[in-house]
Amino acid sequence: xxxxxxxxxxxxxxxxxxxxxxxxxxxxxxxxxxxxxxxxxxxxxxxxxxxxxxxxxxxxxxxxxxxxxxxxxxxxxxxxxxxxxxxxxxxxxxxxxxxxxxxxxxxxxxxxxxxxxxxxxxxxxxxxxxxxxxxxxxxxxxxxxxxxxxxxxxxxxxxxxxxxxxxxxxxxxxxxxxxxxxxxxxxxxxxxxxxxxxxxxxxxxxxxxxxxxxxxxxxxxxxxxxxxxxxxxxxxxxxxxxxxxxxxxxxxxxxxxxxxxxxxxxxxxxxxxxxxxxxxxxxxxxxxxxxxxxxxxxxxxxxxxxxxxxxxxxxxxxxxxxxxxxxxxxxxxxxxxxxxxxxxxxxxxxxxxxxxxxxxxxxxxxxxxxxxxxxxxxxxxxxxxxxxxxxxxxxxxxxxxxxxxxxxxxxxxxxxxxxxxxxxxxxxxxxxxxxxxxxxxxxxxxxxxxxxxxxxxxxxxxxxxxxxxxxxxxxxxxxxxxxxxxxxxxxxxxxxxxxxxxxxxxxxxxxxxxxxxxxxxxxxxxxxxxxxxxxxxxxxxxxxxxxxxxxxxxxxxxxxxxxxxxxxxxxxxxxxxxxxxxxxxxxxxxxxxxxxxxxxxxxxxxxxxxxxxxxxxxxxxxxxxxxxxxxxxxxxxxxxxxxxxxxxxxxxxxxxxxxxxxxxxxx
Amino acid sequence: xxxxxxxxxxxxxxxxxxxxxxxxxxxxxxxxxxxxxxxxxxxxxxxxxxxxxxxxxxxxxxxxxxxxxxxxxxxxxxxxxxxxxxxxxxxxxxxxxxxxxxxxxxxxxxxxxxxxxxxxxxxxxxxxxxxxxxxxxxxxxxxxxxxxxxxxxxxx
Numbered sequence: 048x049x050x051x052x053x054x055x056x057x058x059x060x061x062x063x064x065x066x067x068x069x070x071x072x073x074x075x076x077x078x079x080x081x082x083x084x085x086x087x088x089x090x091x092x093x094x095x096x097x098x099x100x101x102x103x104x105x106x107x108x109x110x111x112x113x114x115x116x117x118x119x120x121x122x123x124x125x126x127x128x129x130x131x132x133x134x135x136x137x138x139x140x141x142x143x144x145x146x147x148x149x150x151x152x153x154x155x156x157x158x159x160x161x162x163x164x165x166x167x168x169x170x171x172x173x174x175x176x177x178x179x180x181x182x183x184x185x186x187x188x189x190x191x192x193x194x195x196x197x198x199x200x201x202x203x204x205x206x207x208x209x210x211x212x213x214x215x216x217x218x219x220x221x222x223x224x225x226x227x228x229x230x231x232x233x234x235x236x237x238x239x240x241x242x243x244x245x246x247x248x249x250x251x252x253x254x255x256x257x258x259x260x261x262x263x264x265x266x267x268x269x270x271x272x273x274x275x276x277x278x279x280x281x282x283x284x285x286x287x288x289x290x291x292x293x294x295x296x297x298x299x300x301x302x303x304x305x306x307x308x309x310x311x312x313x314x315x316x317x318x319x320x321x322x323x324x325x326x327x328x329x330x331x332x333x334x335x336x337x338x339x340x341x342x343x344x345x346x347x348x349x350x351x352x353x354x355x356x357x358x359x360x361x362x363x364x365x366x367x368x369x370x371x372x373x374x375x376x377x378x379x380x381x382x383x384x385x386x387x388x389x390x391x392x393x394x395x396x397x398x399x400x401x402x403x404x405x406x407x408x409x410x411x412x413x414x415x416x417x418x419x420x421x422x423x424x425x426x427x428x429x430x431x432x433x434x435x436x437x438x439x440x441x442x443x444x445x446x447x448x449x450x451x452x453x454x455x456x457x458x459x460x461x462x463x464x465x466x467x468x469x470x471x472x473x474x475x476x477x478x479x480x481x482x483x484x485x486x487x488x489x490x491x492x493x494x495x496x497x498x499x500x501x502x503x504x505x506x507x508x509x510x511x512x513x514x515x516x517x518x519x520x521x522x523x524x525x526x527x528x529x530x531x532x533x534x535x536x537x538x539x540x541x542x543x544x545x546x547x548x549x550x551x552x553x554x555x556x557x558x559x560x561x562x563x564x565x566x567x568x569x570x571x572x573x574x575x576x577x578x579x580x581x582x583x584x585x586x587x588x589x590x591x592x593x594x595x596x597x598x599x600x601x602x603x604x605x606x607x608x609x610x611x612x613x614x615x616x617x618x619x620x621x622x623x624x625x626x627x628x629x630x631x632x633x634x635x636x637x638x639x640x641x642x643x644x645x646x647x648x649x650x651x652x653x654x655x656x657x658x659x660x661x662x663x664x665x666x667x668x669x670x671x672x673x674x675x676x677x678x679x680x681x682x683x684x685x686x687x688x689x690x691x692x693x694x695x696x697x698x699x700x701x702x703x704x705x706x707x708x709x710x711x712x713x714x
Numbered sequence: 715x716x717x718x719x720x721x722x723x724x725x726x727x728x729x730x731x732x733x734x735x736x737x738x739x740x741x742x743x744x745x746x747x748x749x750x751x752x753x754x755x756x757x758x759x760x761x762x763x764x765x766x767x768x769x770x771x772x773x774x775x776x777x778x779x780x781x782x783x784x785x786x787x788x789x790x791x792x793x794x795x796x797x798x799x800x801x802x803x804x805x806x807x808x809x810x811x812x813x814x815x816x817x818x819x820x821x822x823x824x825x826x827x828x829x830x831x832x833x834x835x836x837x838x839x840x841x842x843x844x845x846x847x848x849x850x851x852x853x854x855x856x857x858x859x860x861x862x863x864x865x866x867x868x869x870x
Contacts, residue, residue, distance in 0.1 A: 344797075351763030597746060642749035681765045683748075683758065685798045686853065690748060696758055696765040704746040704758050704765055 057102050058151050059340055064091045065144055069410050072136050076413075080121055080128035088136075089118045095143070106159045107146045110168075114139050116191055117171040135167045137410070192241040196259050199238055200288065206238050206259040207267050208286040209274065213254060217279040224256050226277050234270045235262030257286070343397070343436055350393050350585065353386075354679050354698055360386050361700050394583060398433040401479045401488075404443060405430060408450060408477060415454045422461045422472045423454065423492075429479035434486040435583040438560055442488065442580070445553045449490040449576050450477065452550070457492035457574050467571070469493070484582055485562075491575040497568040499525050506531070526566045530554045558661065559694075559711070561587060561604045589678045589697070591705065592656060592669040594639050594647060598705045600678055600697055601667070605710040607659040609672055611652035626666045628657065633664040636713055642692075658710045665714055680707060715815045719846060721839070722791060722804040724772050725781060728839065729804075730813070730846045731793055739807050740790040759801060761792065768801035774852060775832075795853045811844070813837045818846065 071088045078084065096111035114136070121128050142164045150156060172190065199206050211227060213220050221244045228244075231237045239259040262270055267285065274283045360383055367379040405427050412425040458464075458473040465471050476491045499522060506512045506528045517525070530550045557564045562580035581587065589600040590609070618625050618632065625632040635655075639647035647653070647670045656667045678697040683690060683706075694709040719730030720739070740761070745768055747757040754773035758765050768790060772779045782788075787806035792799055818835035834846040 348764075353763075355763040683765060684767060685796075686767045686800050687748060687751070687755070687758070690751060692750065693748065696746070698760050698763065698765070702760055703744050704760050706746065706748060706758075 053102065054150075054154070055342070056340060057098055058147065061095055061098060061143075061147050064095050065140055065147065066406050067091045068095075068140050069137070070406065072133055072140065073409050073413060075136070076130055076133040080125040082122065082125070085118060085122040085125075089115060089122060092118055104146075104150060104156050106156045106161055107143060107150070110139060110143060110146070110161045110165065113165050113168045114143075117168045119194065120172045120190065132171055135164075135171055139164050139168060189241060192239055192257055192259070195239040196288070199259065199261070204238075204261055205288065206261050207264075207270070208257060208259050208288065209271065210282075210284045210286050211256045211258065211274065211280055212282040212284075213256070214279045214281040217281075219279075220256075223277060223279055227256070227258060227274055227280070230273045230277065231258055231260050231262075231270065234266050234273070235260050341396070346393065346396050350679070351681075353389055353393055357386055357390065358698065358700060358702055394585065397436050397583065397585060399436050399439060400430060401432050401434060401439065401486075402430040404439050404446070405477065405479075408446070411447065412450065412454065412475065415451065419454055420460065421454050421458050423458055424472060424474045426474060426476045427478070428476070432479040432481050432486060434479075434481075434580065435585065437584050438486075438580055441556065441560055442578075445556045445578070446477070446488065446490065448550075448553050450475065453490055453492040453494070453574070453576075457494040459495050481582070486580045486582055488578040488580065489575055491573060493573040496570040496572055496574055497526055497529070497566070498570070502526070502528055522568075523565075526568060529566060530564070554661075560584060561602060584680055586677050586679055588675065589707065590656065590675045591673040591699075592638075592654075592667075593671040593673050594642060594669055595645070598673060598699060598703070599638075599669075600705050600707045601656060601658065601710060602694075602707065603675065605658045605660060606656055607664065608657040610655045610657060610666075612655045612666075612668075614651045626655070626657075628664065628666075631664075633657065633666050635666045635668060637668045638708075639668070639670065641713065658713075660711050660714065663714055665710065667708075667710075667713070678705075678707070716812050717815065718810055718812050719844065720791065720810055721808040721844060722771065722789075722802075723806045723808050724775070724777055724804055727777070728808070728842055728844045729771070729775065730811070730837070730844045731791060731802075731849055732834075732846075733810060735793045735795065735849050737792040737794050737799065740792060740801070742788050742790060742803075756803060759790070761799070761801070764799065766792065766799050766801055768803060771802040771804050774802070775847075793849050793853070795850050798853070800853050811839060813839075813844070813846070821845070 068088055068091050071084055071091070074084050075081075075088070092111050092115045096108050096115060099105075099107035099111060117132075117136070117139075121132060142161055146156065146159055146161075149159060196206060196208060209231075211224075213223060217223060224240070225244055228237055228240060237258060238261050239257075241257045260267075260270065271283050271285065274280065360379075363379050364383065367376045370376075408427065409425055412423075416422060453475045458475070459467070459469075461471045464473065474493050476489070478487075478489045478491070480487050502525055503512075503514075503517055503520075507514050507517065511528060511531050530553075554564050557578055557580070560580055561584065562578060564576065564578045566574060566576050568574040588603040590603055590606050591598050591600055593599075612626060616626055617635070618627060620632065624635040626635055637646045637648050639645050647668050653668050654670065654672055656669060656672065658665045658667060680695045681697060682695050683693060691712045692709060693706040695707045696704050697707060699705050718733035720733055720736045722729045722731065740759075743759050745757040745759055748755060748767075754770050756768045756770050758767050760766075770779055771791075772782060782805060785805075788803065789807045790801040790803055791807060792801050817837045819837070821830050821833040821836045823830050832848055832851050834848045837844045837846060
């Protein structure tokens with residue numbers, strides 16, 4: 048079977064299931080071993096196992112299988128649950144995530160070894176079970192096998208369980224076991240085998256094997272004889288079901304056995320897997336909308352066709368106006384309306400709830416508490432807020448940085464909090480909300496706040512600002528220093544933050560997405576970072592300028608003002624032209640010169656666009672300023688990814704391509 | 715194993731691009747130049763709504779672009795490499811031919827200005843030679859070229 052066509056959906060669904068498991072692990076730690084939680088985890092693990100096995104990813108299937116066993120064990124022995132188990136489960140999830148990543152990258156599982164984590168998972172079961180001594184494991188078949196037998200008993204199909212002892216000299220046990228299976232199959236249905244043939248091949252030490260057979264009572268003796276006849280098998284015994292079932296402490300099973308008639312149908316694996324997808328309650332107890340997974344690239348393609356349609360529509364409108372045919376005009380108007388709603392619809396499709404970005408943070412924050420020795424509640428709000436998929440993907444790293452910052456530098460250590468009369472446990476809040484064409488992301492802590500004097504002191508020492516000018520700065524101006532490159536006040540550089548990627552990188556990322564970041568802080572009460580982002584990157588307002596025969600777009604976000612410069616406005620510093628603007632001078636860049644070595648500067652006045660980027664300004668000289676409108680941002684593609692001066696391109700009304708200038712690259 | 719090739723003409727020479735990699739053949743269209751890129755990168759075009767880079771295959775394979783007479787026959791051959799679309803300007807597109815692998819011989823070290831690594835091989839096509847391009851290499855080594863270009867500009 049060619050499975051490659053299913054790979055994408057396998058990857059996506061597995062990711063979902065792993066995320067679910069991650070969440071549930073945290074719930075397990077928080078709320079203890081609730082059966083609901085464990086049941087949901089069991090289902091997710093089961094689905095993962097089924098899918099990975101179908102796809103032929105055996106390492107993953109094997110690990111999920113053992114995870115399922117461990118979960119099953121905890122579920123049956125909730126009283127023995129210990130929080131350390133969560134660490135083991137999380138480690139298993141990490142291993143599965145790494146496994147999945149490799150599958151995504153290379154398409155294979157080559158070289159993956161889950162050995163250590165499998166041992167830890169095994170310890171979850173045996174750590175309890177073998178507590179009374181190693182003999183328990185040897186006394187009978189393992190739990191998975193027994194569970195299967197119990198399942199059969201519950202469904203009213205009582206199996207015959209046969210214990211097979213291999214002869215000590217038997218070298219090819221797997222082959223013998225295979226022969227046993229064959230023999231069994233000629234009598235009845237082979238419902239369960241332990242160990243399975245592959246496991247036996249790997250571990251030739253197993254002295255005994257077990258098979259559960261659905262076979263009419265009267266045939267069982269003949270079956271035994273037949274198995275006995277296979278060479279290198281030392282002994283064959285029927286295991287009494289009673290002993291098998293009492294060794295699992297499941298009195299309800301005994302009960303069930305008595306009341307076989309009232310058999311409760313155990314869901315088949317397929318049904319279970321199905322149930323996960325349709326009936327699993329979404330976090331928060333809401334029912335999810337029916338969804339369809341579509342690759343972003345497909346939506347982009349659709350968007351491309353749509354923008355062509357918009358261009359054709361514009362031409363049609365022109366024709367209709369000149370033609371003067373009433374009916375034609377009416378149809379054209381209708382088409383224009385439909386096109387607009389199509390466009391809105393596609394834009395809507397690119398939006399996703401921030402939940403998909405946020406879902407990995409609770410786990411990260413949990414780990415941070417342990418590594419940093421901080422204690423805090425992590426609260427997330429506004430999970431349903433929607434934003435452009437592309438913007439969201441880009442924001443992940445920046446948020447990680449801010450969250451780590453809040454935990455490491457924002458919050459005080461628990462003892463210090465107590466000294467200050469604050470609750471020992473701090474709070475870190477991550478919220479999202481939309482307002483007026485923008486999406487806001489906030490990371491807030493209730494820590495010590497920003498120490499103005501320390502920030503200033505550090506900035507002065509680093510030569511970022513001189514003491515006298517800074518003394519009458521507002522708080523906002525001082526806080527702004529945090530974003531300056533080369534600034535870090537962290538007293539100790541930890542593994543978590545203070546490692547080069549500073550707040551300046553966060554600001555750079557946010558600004559490259561056309562957004563803005565600011566910080567608010569109250570001493571003693573906490574610090575809040577607010578990120579403002581455009582709802583979408585796909586459509587942005589831009590100013591169109593002309594250079595020679597070509598039109599270029601400058602994002603309006605980068606434009607401060609448009610001006611016509613007269614000779615008197617221009618000075619020169621070291622032979623470079625500068626423009627006196629407000630209280631300073633701004634360097635002048637002739638775009639024609641910069642792009643084609645053919646200057647636009649001719650007769651005065653010059654057409655100038657004054658651009659700003661953070662605190663810096665730049666005057667761009669162009670031939671002409673054409674228009675200001677909303678443009679559709681299209682990537683230049685991988686072939687031109689080395690090109691830095693242009694962040695993308697757009698298609699103009701006449702079908703020609705205009706490049707979008709990345710002003711930051713011109714400084 | 716027989717492979718089909720789109721035969722592209724440049725000057726008097728014939729070049730082949732694997733049919734499997736050719737997405738479409740377009741008439742010349744408005745090209746928007748992308749400043750400060752390699753000389754053979756001519757710019758970007760609007761290919762039914764997708765912004766697609768276009769290179770001059772003549773310059774890429776080391777033929778002089780000056781010798782070309784602009785004509786109605788000029789075409790942009792759009793090829794796809796690893797989901798990346800790139801257009802190649804050629805003098806004209808002749809035909810699609812089937813070439814048996816056994817007909818393909820290893821190219822000499824340098825054909826025109828093009829080193830052998832950019833070629834799949836050379837095949838006899840009747841009286842004439844068909845130079846089979848390794849499109850992947852031609853389009854993927856651009857970064858290396860770009861670096862060299864920068865180096866040249868810096869060092870003079």
